Amino acid sequence: MTESRGPLDGVKVVACSTAQAGTVPYVLMADLGAEVIKIELPGVGDPSRTTSQLPGLPSTYFETNNRGVKSLTLNLKAAEGREILYQLVREADVFGQNFRPGAAEKNGFGYEDLKKINPKIVYVSISGYGPRGPHAMLPGTDAMAQALGGIAEAYSAPGQPLKTGIVSVADETCAILAFGGIMAGLYCAKTTGVGQKIDTSLLGGQIRLMGWTLTTAMWKDENPVTGQARIMGTAERPAISASFNDRDGKPFVLQMGGREWNKAMSALGFEAEMTAKGFDDLGVAVTSAERREAMLKTLDGLFATGSRDKWVEILRQADIVSAPINTLLEASNDPDVLANAYVTEVEYPKHGKTLKVHGSPWHFSETPAKIGIAPELGEHNDAILKSLGYSKIRIQELRDKNVI
Structure with missing residues (x-):
């Protein structure tokens, strides 16, 4: 029987992204059948590979945020590494990065650089504060966006200080909004033949998440009543x-x-x-x-x-x-969560275990999502480079020179 294809089958993504907000959009795309190539630093990889690593198990952080993607190691400071990136971009539909503002441009893969190579590219840039404003050039984190975006008030109690939460609400909100922006960008590129740069931010996602409650506060010019x-x-x-x-x-x-x-x-x-x-x-x-x-x-x-x-x-x-x-553990065992496969199980052969993981938030009747696992560092180097026409000898030369 032919394996069903996901709704994004045929879409190619190149992502120079780390952490959570910058990777989850492409995990969602991989779940739905897109080919996602994650660029990592040779010998080091995404620093989050060792974040929240449990004994005998992979990193929960890296696994959740990178499942189903391919890992290609590239030294983008080397001309040969950038050339490989440019070859991938020529064939890609989407390019994503969440470096500190200005870093991509400095290293030769800003939007103006890549649109010369592929005018139809949908270029996604995720930042902390947004592309404009007094703090646009600062790095951002989930806690920073929760603090600035107002969500602390949503769970506050009268007379108690505001606190940010333990769940990465800002990262995930930004990621989901970035995913939606990518879908809109892909549709526009397909219908007009023109790509574009899409900017979104951790702070912007939090402001959107505040919804009508923020509108009411602004119109009344007073904070909402908090408590139970x-x-x-x-x-x-x-x-x-x-x-x-x-x-x-x-x-x-x-x-x-x-x-x-x-x-x-x-x-x-x-x-x-x-x-x-x-x-x-x-x-x-x-x-x-x-x-x-x-x-x-x-x-x-x-x-x-x-x-x-x-x-x-x-x-x-x-x-x-x-x-x-529910607590988080209660939520993971909730009968509606399980019945809809919002939490599912995936086999990890390397660890000899079947583990609970996030399922897909969508049900596609004809092209269902497929849940994968995160790649080993550089796992797909040879396959990807061979697809670009590199020989075994040339690949080994690149490896010896620490380009890959």
Whole structure:
């Protein structure tokens, strides 16, 4: 049986990218069938190859961010190394880099350099702050973008200092937006024959991630109310998104509009007490901070009388949105996550193990994604160079000269 091809089969990518935001866009493309050639420094490779390396296992960081790609080692400071890069770019659809601003141009593979070689190239540049502004030339990291982009407030508590989170939200958001930008760039190049440079940044991704909550803050010119609940809208059209703990301290979330309030309270068995305290209408929580806090305190006490599973099931049966608040490990074992293969298993022959990994966030009915593993350093040197016409003797010469 012929193996199904991914939706990006035939697309070729050359990526001089490291870390997370600069590599995940191309992992997503590799999952979907694109040929992705990762350029690494001979003998050294991407520094993240040893990041978060567990005993007897590959680096979780490198594996997650580089699976399914090919590794070619090139010394881009050598003329022969740059020539190989240029040959690859001539045949490529996409080129990606996330070096410190100015480094690619200094070393001969900026956009102006590469578009002379391939006018249809979609050139992707990922930076920390964006291509303009007072700090455009500074390096950037996930923590820096979380700090500047406002996400710390999303999970803050009143009276507590803002903190960045342990998950690389800025890196991943930027990567996913870069992936979308690449798809748009590829479509434009295909329909017009013209390539272009696409700039995106860690900071830009975080600002987009703040969505309508940022719009509301800007229009009101005040920060949102933080804590366990978002109570939104007006007294006439209120809505709530809030978290509560059960009798064992296990957290869960619910979200509903004012029209669903009485149905939810009735299903939970809370209607009598809530009505007695004047909370038969969700809209009263919008009228003042005092009423909001009193309502939440009452619900805290009621939810502390039962189990999380019970409350979530009751609310779902009443067609109210509710879910447990999972830890990372709980999320990896969530029945919906597993059923949709958002987490899947991959065999690692070198380590003699089958391990859980990220699946694909997409389901393609005709061209399904295929999950690979990360390459060894320089694993594809010979195959790639042979495809460019290099002989075994010439490849060995390049290896001896530390070009590859």
